[in-house]
Structures are given as structure tokens and as C-alpha cells.
Amino acid sequence: MTDTGTASSPSLDTPGNGEPVLSVRDLKTAFRTGTGWTQIVKGISFDIGARETLAVVGESGSGKSVTALSIMRLLSPETSRIEGSVRLGGRELLTLPEAQMRMVRGGKIGMVFQEAMTSLNPLASVGDQIAEALSIHGRFTGAAAEAEAVRMLERVRIPAAKARARNLPHNLSGGMRQRVMIAMALACKPQLLIADEPTTALDVTIQAQILQLIKELQREEGMGVLFITHDMGVVAEIADRTVVMLGGEVVEQGQTEDIFAAAQSPYTKTLIAAVPRLGSMTGKGQPEHFPVVDRKTGVLRPAESRPDTVDHAGQPVxxxxxxxxxxxxxxxxxxxxxxxxxxxxxxxxxxxxxxxxxxxxxxxxxxxxxxxxxxxxxxxxxxxxxxxxxxxxxxxxxxxxxxxxxxxxxxxxxxxxxxxxxxxxxxxxxxxxxxxxxxxxxxxxxxxxxxxxxxxxxxxxxxxxxxxxxxxxxxxxxxxxxxxxxxxxxxxxxxxxxxxxxxxxxxxxxxxxxxxxxxxxxxxxxxxxxxxxxxxxxxxxxxxxxxxxxxxAAVFKNPQHPYTKRLISAVPIPDPSRRAQVRKVANDEVRSPIRxxxxxxxxxxxxxxxxxxxxxxxxxxxxx
Structure with a gap:
């Protein structure tokens, strides 16, 4: 197989030792409204190194997805305004001509969106869509691009990849479609992968597969990863460093282990306290409230166990x-x-x-x-x-x-x-x-x-x-x-x-x-x-x-069926110290109920x- 691509611009090559893959400084993004400009991202800064994962975490409306779209320059210049500095391998992206920026997207920066079905062309096979990306960026053409598309599907652990490459997106499950998006994002060997809530809509076992897959591919390719999520459980599973956003501003950032061990912001404490943790209940076998943090004071209200008022001998409702x-x-x-x-x-x-x-x-x-x-x-x-x-x-x-x-x-x-x-x-x-x-x-x-x-x-x-x-x-x-x-x-x-x-x-x-x-x-x-x-x-x-x-309590402490065990084992573990461990995650898809x-x-x-x-x-x- 021959690579027919041309040499990359020197200024966009993989950075040298110690230089960040991505450097963001004082990034500000505003949207035009009927009354003027509304600031959404309010001057945030961070770096991402090779083989490093930075999580940007916050709830809906915090500005985290707008940050990713600003980095990729995917916002309409007619209705948005981006200021600050975004440097990829030392090259400023915000002033790059649009024609060159198009080659950066997909070529140097890959992006995986939350809902794969809306990001894939419903009328083209998934193999053709990956091959098209390879051709656009000059890496492969013709039969070589088609063969490389199959190889990428194999890399993201899609079984029978050659046959699956001919499938339309709607013929694949949600987890499979998300794997296709990752294959497309990685096809041109980008320096940086931006993953915007890539597991939010997925079942817990498929989420575990995707997280493990991203970690494995990152180790193999040496790329930096910007992972956007609202779930601190996922952050603990995947991130080396974490940036916490609220209202378009950074309220806390640092090593993920340090943030989980001693969060400073009441908002960060709220996010961590709200992470569902298997086995964290008081052991009374009854439903129990989530612990809640007062955002103003940072004081944790502990979980409260409910009294059992169920009459197990009565007629069922x-x-x-x-x-x-x-x-x-x-x-x-x-x-x-x-x-x-x-x-x-x-x-x-x-x-x-x-x-x-x-x-x-x-x-x-x-x-x-x-x-x-x-x-x-x-x-x-x-x-x-x-x-x-x-x-x-x-x-x-x-x-x-x-x-x-x-x-x-x-x-x-x-x-x-x-x-x-x-x-x-x-x-x-x-x-x-x-x-x-x-x-x-x-x-x-x-x-x-x-x-x-x-x-x-x-x-x-x-x-x-x-x-x-x-x-x-x-x-x-x-x-x-x-x-x-x-x-x-x-x-x-x-x-x-x-x-x-x-x-x-x-x-x-x-x-x-x-x-x-x-x-x-x-x-x-x-x-x-x-x-x-x-x-x-x-x-x-x-x-x-x-x-x-x-x-x-019986089902969670003593699961018997292999499928129950699989569901429980796939739940993210909100403990950053375990991040380096490789979890055994089955790549099987749930069988079809069609008979x-x-x-x-x-x-x-x-x-x-x-x-x-x-x-x-x-x-x-x-x-x-």
C-alpha cells in the first residue's frame, strides 16, 4: 500500500519534546444576539501535551462544547467572534486562512461528536466516508483508500470490518457508529483528538468499550486528547488533567488526582459528590439520597437512607x-x-x-x-x-x-x-x-x-x-x-x-x-x-x-448471571488512581432480537x- 499524500507543512509537524500539542491562551467566544454580543467563553487557557488527555468538564451551558468548536473554527464568522490564541504545534490557528484550516480539520485535529448518527452521511457507506476523508487529505486514493478504511475499522475493533465497511450508518448500533466516527477522526493520524461527549448517549458497556479504545489508540498514536464531558466519573477514568468550567469561565484546573482528592471550588465538589458510585451506600439495602454539596458554602450534605415502608406481603399495586x-x-x-x-x-x-x-x-x-x-x-x-x-x-x-x-x-x-x-x-x-x-x-x-x-x-x-x-x-x-x-x-x-x-x-x-x-x-x-x-x-x-x-443489595453484591456481572463491571470507577489500569472490556455487541x-x-x-x-x-x- 502506497501513501500518495504530500509532505505536511513544517510548522504543523508533531511538536518536539516538551512543547505542547495544543496551547490555548485567553480564548474568548461571543455570539451575536438581537441586543449585541453575548460572551459565552470568557478567557480560558490550557495546554495539552503528546499522549496527554485533558478533560474539560462542566454542565450544559458551561461553554465546554463552544470551546471545542472555537478551536476547530467551526462557528459561523457571521454570528460569532473568537479572540485569543489557539496554537497547534506552535502554529496559530485563529489567523490561518480558511483553505489551510480545512486541511487542519481531520488532518491534524480529529473530532468525535456526541451523536454519531447526525455526523455521518446516511446515504453513504461508512467505508466510503472514511475513504473520502483519506482522499481529501491526500493520504490515499482509490483502492488504497478503501483498503485503509477497512484497516481503520479493524483498529477500532469492529468485527468483520470488510463487510461492515459496506453498511450504511443506520445498519449499525450506536456503539458501532461511534467507533466509525473514531476511525474517521484517526484516519489521517492527527496530533490532537477532540472528543465532545462521545459516550453520553451510550449504554454503560458500550461507554466502557469506547473509553478503553480511546486510551489504547492514544498510546499507539501518541496523540493528545481533549475530552469534553459533564461526568466526573468518566473524567476519573480517562483524564490526566482536568479543567472545570462554569458559566464560560475556568473555576478550577489541575491534575485529576489532585482535584478528586482536594477540590477547591464548591462547584467542583458538587460535580464529584454527584457521581453515582456503586457500593457507596450505607448498606441498609434501601433507596438512598445522593450526597449534595451546597454550591455557595461547599458543605456536603451526606446521603440519607430511606426507611423501608414497603409491605412485601400485601397485594401488589x-x-x-x-x-x-x-x-x-x-x-x-x-x-x-x-x-x-x-x-x-x-x-x-x-x-x-x-x-x-x-x-x-x-x-x-x-x-x-x-x-x-x-x-x-x-x-x-x-x-x-x-x-x-x-x-x-x-x-x-x-x-x-x-x-x-x-x-x-x-x-x-x-x-x-x-x-x-x-x-x-x-x-x-x-x-x-x-x-x-x-x-x-x-x-x-x-x-x-x-x-x-x-x-x-x-x-x-x-x-x-x-x-x-x-x-x-x-x-x-x-x-x-x-x-x-x-x-x-x-x-x-x-x-x-x-x-x-x-x-x-x-x-x-x-x-x-x-x-x-x-x-x-x-x-x-x-x-x-x-x-x-x-x-x-x-x-x-x-x-x-x-x-x-x-x-x-442482593443483585449488586452477589450478581449471578454473566450479563448482570458484565453491566456492573462496566460502570466507570470514579478513582483517578486506577486510570492506568487496563480494564478487561468485552467488545461483543448485544445480539439482535429478530427471529x-x-x-x-x-x-x-x-x-x-x-x-x-x-x-x-x-x-x-x-x-x-
């Missing part, structure tokens, strides 16, 4: 038996069924009053489909669902609408759940008025009370959803779910899209509301550390089936490990 949901796959002129997605297969569990049962597993395991089937937002093919002894599958639409007073749902994306044209007070009051529980005047009083209960000022009832942050919008959705005084709330990934400290606040709020109202939660999540803190019991799902079910049309699921058997703790039997050496 929700009972699910042998639930089945399959989706037909059709083809041909007459829509013949050629296969089925076995999304939920023979799922059974009970939920007691005042209890939290968590359904956990990776994307595609069937946990969200289970929640939607229980709500009858989709109709199951088989099984039984009862609320307080009433079989809801036997109810007509009118009676089911009445039954929904007792079971409500909180979705993952609060913005998509709220009508942007309706004030939040009206959105909260709507279910109350629809079910004719009171007058409009009474509804206003209920709205004010609920907003206070979820920690918001009742005066905000007149605002629109777009005037709130993500965490505030989720509180509004919780208030709306409570407006009917339900017995059960199905929370479907309701905190997964939130910043880590906001996530801690919302989890604490859910625990407080459960104690105040005696609520039962079916908590659907892939975040094992949050699940441990929220749950009385845990059900682990894989390929539409429950493979392990038991009390939270032939004539497929008959096997009969499963379970064994009881301890009281209430059961695990599905498996044969031989279990694999994904």
Missing part, C-alpha cells in the same frame, strides 16, 4: 404475568411476515405499594417496550397486567383512560413531552381538568402546590417550556404526572439525559415524593449506579427476557439464589 410483545417484519407486495422482533418475551414481576422496581439493561433489551406495554401505549400480544387487581388488558378505551389516573409515565426527553405552545401551568393542570377532578380555580391551586413540591416557584406557571433548563423541564413533567395522584409512575430513562448534578437532584426529588405520597416506581434505566441508589428491587433484562431479579417467523422461544427455568433473588439458568459458557 401492579402485577405483570407472562407479558409478550413482538413486532412483525413484513416484505413483498402482500406484506408477508418474514420475521419478528421479540421485544418482550414472557416477562413477569410484581410491584408493591411504595416500592421501586428497576428494569435495567442495554438499548434494545425490551425495558422501554415493557413500560409502554404496561401503559397500553402499545398493545401486547399476550400476558396479563393488573393494577390493584383490575385486569387492564380487558378494559375498553374509556375505562382505560380512567385507569390512567392510577398509572402515569415520565419520559426521557422532557422537552418532547411538553407542548411548546402551552404554558407549563396549563400543561400540569391539563390531566387534572381532563379527568374532571376539580374546577379551574382548584386546578390553579393544585399546580402551585405541585410546583412547590418539585422545588420550583409557583410563579413560573406562566412561562413556556423553552424558558427552562432540562432539569427544570423534567421537574415540570414530574409535577404533571403527580397531578392525578397516581399509585404507580413508570419512569422511562427519566434522568439519563441530565447533567450529573441535576440527575442527583432529580433522583433525590423522586425519593422524597415517594416517601410523601407512597408512590410506586417502575424505574427504567441503563445506569446501574443510579439504579442501585433508587431501587428496592432490580430486574435485569436481556433480549426481551428477565435474566435476574432480586433485592437491590424467524416460525421461531418458538425456549422454555426458561430459574433458580432461587437467596430469598427473592432468582436467576435464569443458562447452558455452558454464556456469551452475548
Amino acid at each position: 401492579l402485577s405483570v404475568r407472562n407479558l409478550v410483545k413482538r413486532f412483525d417484519l413484513t416484505s413483498g407486495l402482500f406484506g408477508a411476515v418474514h420475521g419478528r422482533v421479540h421485544a418482550v418475551e414472557n416477562v413477569s414481576f410484581d410491584l408493591q405499594a411504595g416500592e421501586t422496581l428497576s428494569l435495567v439493561g442495554e438499548s434494545g433489551c425490551g425495558k422501554s417496550t415493557t413500560g409502554r406495554a404496561i401503559m397500553r401505549l402499545i398493545e401486547p400480544q399476550g400476558g396479563a397486567i393488573s393494577i390493584d387487581g383490575t385486569d387492564i388488558l380487558a378494559l375498553d378505551k374509556a375505562r382505560m383512560r380512567d385507569m390512567r389516573r392510577h398509572i402515569q409515565m415520565i419520559f426521557q426527553d422532557p422537552f418532547a413531552s411538553l407542548n411548546p405552545r402551552i404554558r407549563v401551568g396549563e400543561a400540569i393542570a391539563e390531566p387534572y381538568l381532563t379527568h374532571k377532578l376539580g374546577t379551574r380555580q382548584e386546578a390553579r391551586a393544585v399546580v402551585a402546590d405541585l410546583l412547590e413540591r418539585v422545588g420550583m416557584d409557583p410563579q413560573v406557571a406562566n412561562r413556556y417550556p423553552q424558558q427552562f433548563s432540562g432539569g427544570q423541564r423534567q421537574r415540570i413533567c414530574i409535577a404533571r404526572a403527580l397531578s392525578l395522584s397516581p399509585k404507580v409512575i413508570v419512569a422511562d430513562e427519566s434522568v439519563s439525559g441530565l447533567d450529573v448534578s441535576i440527575k442527583a437532584q432529580v433522583v433525590n426529588l423522586l425519593l422524597d415524593l415517594q416517601q410523601a405520597f407512597g408512590l410506586s416506581y417502575l424505574f427504567i434505566s441503563h445506569d446501574m449506579a443510579v439504579v442501585e441508589r433508587m431501587s428496592h428491587r432490580v430486574a435485569v433484562m436481556y433480549l426481551g427476557e428477565i435474566v435476574e431479579l432480586g433485592p437491590s 424467524p417467523a416460525d421461531y418458538v422461544p425456549p422454555q426458561r427455568s430459574y433458580r432461587e439464589v437467596s430469598p427473592g433473588h432468582v436467576v435464569q439458568e443458562w447452558e455452558g459458557d454464556w456469551k452475548m
Whole structure:
């Protein structure tokens, strides 16, 4: 294979010993608004050396992603203004002509974005997209570029890379697409890799794979890495040094070990305290609040264990038996069924009053489909669902609408759940008025009370959803779910899209509301550390089936099924001293739940490990 590229500009070659790969000084970025210029990044400075990872950490709106886009000069010059100095290998980038800057992007600096699907061309195969990047930067052409694209896919541990190179992006899983983005970013052997929240939307096992992959490739290539995240757990896993941003400014920076050991800023302490840590609870086996730091004083309020108020002997408020949901796959002129997605297969569990049962597993395991089937937002093919002894599958639409007073749902994306044209007070009051529980005047009083209960000022009832942050919008959705005084709330990934400290606040709020109202939660999540803190019991799902079910403490301290062990072992460890250790991370992808049309699921058997703790039997050496 011949490299057909031309020699690089000397000023952009890999820097010599001791010289930083990237040097940022007094970087300022402003955006044009209707009233003038608004400063977003307010004079930040840092260096990144070869084989060094610098994490820029902060919550949404802190300016960390704008910092990365400013370095890459990807902001429109008509609506933005960048000042300061950004030097790559000693060469100033902010004054570089655009034609030369285009060659720096992808050639000298690679970038991996948060959502791979929006960054990849949906109409071109992933191999062609990598080959195109190689051709543009003059490294390879024609068949050589195609062969190098396959080699890059192999380097990022994509199995059957030659065949996968012909796939369109939508044919690949989220983890696979993110690997393709990394392969494309590294194709031209950049000096610097900028990774902007590359694991936020991924399942915990896929996140572990991507973090380990970036570390391995960094060691092999000798590149610097700028890693942008809001999760201090990920920072501990990957970063040599850390910059903490708040409101466009640096509030703290230093060696990652020093920051975790003795953070100085109250804001940094808040981020560290909010990191979910497996095994960090008091050991009472009950749901427990996250520890919270007062941002002004820096004082830590320790975690509080909840008393167990669950009546395990009483009639369950929700009972699910042998639930089945399959989706037909059709083809041909007459829509013949050629296969089925076995999304939920023979799922059974009970939920007691005042209890939290968590359904956990990776994307595609069937946990969200289970929640939607229980709500009858989709109709199951088989099984039984009862609320307080009433079989809801036997109810007509009118009676089911009445039954929904007792079971409500909180979705993952609060913005998509709220009508942007309706004030939040009206959105909260709507279910109350629809079910004719009171007058409009009474509804206003209920709205004010609920907003206070979820920690918001009742005066905000007149605002629109777009005037709130993500965490505030989720509180509004919780208030709306409570407006009917339900017995059960199905929370479907309701905190997964939130910043880590906001996530801690919302989890604490859910625990407080459960104690105040005696609520039962079916908590659907892939975040094992949050699940441990929220749950009385845990059900682990894989390929539409429950493979392990038991009390939270039993499942986390004594996991039995290989898949449960895999999920727990993949959780980031918020201990920077362990960063140099190479974690064994399986690169398997979750198998497809698609089966032939004539497929008959096997009969499963379970064994009881301890009281209430059961695990599905498996044969031989279990694999994904």
C-alpha cells in the first residue's frame, strides 16, 4: 500500500519534546444576539501535551462544547467572534486562512461528536466516508483508500470490518457508529483528538468499550486528547488533567488526582459528590439520597437512607404475568411476515405499594417496550397486567383512560413531552381538568402546590417550556404526572439525559415524593449506579427476557448471571488512581432480537439464589 499524500507543512509537524500539542491562551467566544454580543467563553487557557488527555468538564451551558468548536473554527464568522490564541504545534490557528484550516480539520485535529448518527452521511457507506476523508487529505486514493478504511475499522475493533465497511450508518448500533466516527477522526493520524461527549448517549458497556479504545489508540498514536464531558466519573477514568468550567469561565484546573482528592471550588465538589458510585451506600439495602454539596458554602450534605415502608406481603399495586410483545417484519407486495422482533418475551414481576422496581439493561433489551406495554401505549400480544387487581388488558378505551389516573409515565426527553405552545401551568393542570377532578380555580391551586413540591416557584406557571433548563423541564413533567395522584409512575430513562448534578437532584426529588405520597416506581434505566441508589428491587433484562431479579443489595453484591456481572463491571470507577489500569472490556455487541417467523422461544427455568433473588439458568459458557 502506497501513501500518495504530500509532505505536511513544517510548522504543523508533531511538536518536539516538551512543547505542547495544543496551547490555548485567553480564548474568548461571543455570539451575536438581537441586543449585541453575548460572551459565552470568557478567557480560558490550557495546554495539552503528546499522549496527554485533558478533560474539560462542566454542565450544559458551561461553554465546554463552544470551546471545542472555537478551536476547530467551526462557528459561523457571521454570528460569532473568537479572540485569543489557539496554537497547534506552535502554529496559530485563529489567523490561518480558511483553505489551510480545512486541511487542519481531520488532518491534524480529529473530532468525535456526541451523536454519531447526525455526523455521518446516511446515504453513504461508512467505508466510503472514511475513504473520502483519506482522499481529501491526500493520504490515499482509490483502492488504497478503501483498503485503509477497512484497516481503520479493524483498529477500532469492529468485527468483520470488510463487510461492515459496506453498511450504511443506520445498519449499525450506536456503539458501532461511534467507533466509525473514531476511525474517521484517526484516519489521517492527527496530533490532537477532540472528543465532545462521545459516550453520553451510550449504554454503560458500550461507554466502557469506547473509553478503553480511546486510551489504547492514544498510546499507539501518541496523540493528545481533549475530552469534553459533564461526568466526573468518566473524567476519573480517562483524564490526566482536568479543567472545570462554569458559566464560560475556568473555576478550577489541575491534575485529576489532585482535584478528586482536594477540590477547591464548591462547584467542583458538587460535580464529584454527584457521581453515582456503586457500593457507596450505607448498606441498609434501601433507596438512598445522593450526597449534595451546597454550591455557595461547599458543605456536603451526606446521603440519607430511606426507611423501608414497603409491605412485601400485601397485594401488589401492579402485577405483570407472562407479558409478550413482538413486532412483525413484513416484505413483498402482500406484506408477508418474514420475521419478528421479540421485544418482550414472557416477562413477569410484581410491584408493591411504595416500592421501586428497576428494569435495567442495554438499548434494545425490551425495558422501554415493557413500560409502554404496561401503559397500553402499545398493545401486547399476550400476558396479563393488573393494577390493584383490575385486569387492564380487558378494559375498553374509556375505562382505560380512567385507569390512567392510577398509572402515569415520565419520559426521557422532557422537552418532547411538553407542548411548546402551552404554558407549563396549563400543561400540569391539563390531566387534572381532563379527568374532571376539580374546577379551574382548584386546578390553579393544585399546580402551585405541585410546583412547590418539585422545588420550583409557583410563579413560573406562566412561562413556556423553552424558558427552562432540562432539569427544570423534567421537574415540570414530574409535577404533571403527580397531578392525578397516581399509585404507580413508570419512569422511562427519566434522568439519563441530565447533567450529573441535576440527575442527583432529580433522583433525590423522586425519593422524597415517594416517601410523601407512597408512590410506586417502575424505574427504567441503563445506569446501574443510579439504579442501585433508587431501587428496592432490580430486574435485569436481556433480549426481551428477565435474566435476574432480586433485592437491590442482593443483585449488586452477589450478581449471578454473566450479563448482570458484565453491566456492573462496566460502570466507570470514579478513582483517578486506577486510570492506568487496563480494564478487561468485552467488545461483543448485544445480539439482535429478530427471529424467524416460525421461531418458538425456549422454555426458561430459574433458580432461587437467596430469598427473592432468582436467576435464569443458562447452558455452558454464556456469551452475548
